[in-house]
Amino acid sequence: xxxxxxxxxxxxxxxxxxxxxxxxxxxxxxxxxxxxxxxxxxxxxxxxxxxxxxxxxxxxxxxxxxxxxxxxxxxxxxxxxxxxxxxxxxxxxxxxxxxxxxxxxxxxxxxxxxxxxxxxxxxxxxxx
Amino acid sequence: xxxxxxxxxxxxxxxxxxxxxxxxxxxxxxxxxxxxxxxxxxxxxxxxxxxxxxxxxxxxxxxxxxxxxxxxxxxxxxxxxxxxxxxxxxxxxxxxxxxxxxxxxxxxxxxxxxxxxxxxxxxxxxxx
Numbered sequence: 001x002x003x004x005x006x007x008x009x010x011x012x013x014x015x016x017x018x019x020x021x022x023x024x025x026x027x028x029x030x031x032x033x034x035x036x037x038x039x040x041x042x043x044x045x046x047x048x049x050x051x052x053x054x055x056x057x058x059x060x061x062x063x064x065x066x067x068x069x070x071x072x073x074x075x076x077x078x079x080x081x082x083x084x085x086x087x088x089x090x091x092x093x094x095x096x097x098x099x100x101x102x103x104x105x106x107x108x109x110x111x112x113x114x115x116x117x118x119x120x121x122x123x124x125x126x127x128x
Numbered sequence: 129x130x131x132x133x134x135x136x137x138x139x140x141x142x143x144x145x146x147x148x149x150x151x152x153x154x155x156x157x158x159x160x161x162x163x164x165x166x167x168x169x170x171x172x173x174x175x176x177x178x179x180x181x182x183x184x185x186x187x188x189x190x191x192x193x194x195x196x197x198x199x200x201x202x203x204x205x206x207x208x209x210x211x212x213x214x215x216x217x218x219x220x221x222x223x224x225x226x227x228x229x230x231x232x233x234x235x236x237x238x239x240x241x242x243x244x245x246x247x248x249x250x251x252x253x254x255x256x
Contacts, residue, residue, distance in 0.1 A: 004246040004247060004248045005248065008248070039202055039203045039204075040202035040203060040204045040206050041202050041203030041204025041205075041206075042203055068196065068197035068210065069196035069197050069210045069225065070225050070249075072210070072225050072226060072227045072244045072245050072246070072249050073244070073245065073246030073247075073248055073249055074167055074168035074169050074244045074245065074246050075167045075168060075169030075170055075246055075247075076167075076168045076169025077169075078168050078169075078244060079244065079246075080208075080210075080227040080229070080244035081227075082196065082197045082200070082208075082210035082227065097197065097198050097200050098200060099200045099208040099209070099210065099227060099229075101208070101227075101229060101244065116200045116201070116202045116206060116207065116208035116229065117200055117201065117202065118132040118200070118201030118202050118203055118207075119132060119201075119203075120132045120133065120136070120201055121198075121200050121201055
């Protein structure tokens with residue numbers, strides 16, 4: 001089983017890679033055949049190329065991620081974290097409240113990511 | 129699709145039911161054939177009777193739940209929330225950092241619950 005410490009380290013590397021605008025570093029955290037469902041309810045993105053493209057586009061918005069609480073592990077091959085996406089919209093600053101859940105392979109790479117956020121989690125005006 | 133507002137209302141009712149020690153109210157938030165995986169990696173509890181028993185035992189520890197960030201919805205039939213479990217242990221006050229993910233049926237009942245927390249998420253001494 002992937003160690004809890006390694007899973008949390010990879011989750012933190014995801015946040016840090018995003019915030020230094022390094023889409024490739026994020027893609028490299030994923031296994032080759034990984035899936036991304038962001039937001040949950042949207043079509044799956046499958047495989048490293050599609051995933052890297054998704055993060056290039058996300059990072060290009062200027063969004064930054066900030067943890068809202070400590071990263072959680074599990075007794076299995078999964079970890080989860082609550083964070084806020086801070087971004088500048090034409091209407092002003094905006095926040096999206098998100099929880100990401102990742103599953104991991106034995107090497108500590110993400111095999112799946114699910115991002116829980118809905119229309120009601122997007123707040124204009126920087127409100128928390 | 130279950131509305132995001134209803135899903136968040138049911139998640140809040142879960143927190144409130146737990147904190148007033150009402151295991152039956154929590155069990156009633158679940159569909160009859162629902163599953164609980166708490167923590168993720170542990171065997172599934174299946175069905176309302178097993179679920180009610182689980183919450184009776186959890187509540188009997190004197191644990192209380194406190195949201196760590198606003199409840200998240202999704203674009204599908206799922207919602208997620210980060211919270212802390214506060215409890216008194218023989219060694220003193222303790223905290224467990226948890227993220228719960230629920231899926232919902234059309235009536236807004238939980239069809240599954242997964243609780244993400246691992247050994248490293250249990251902190252003695254009330255540390256946050």
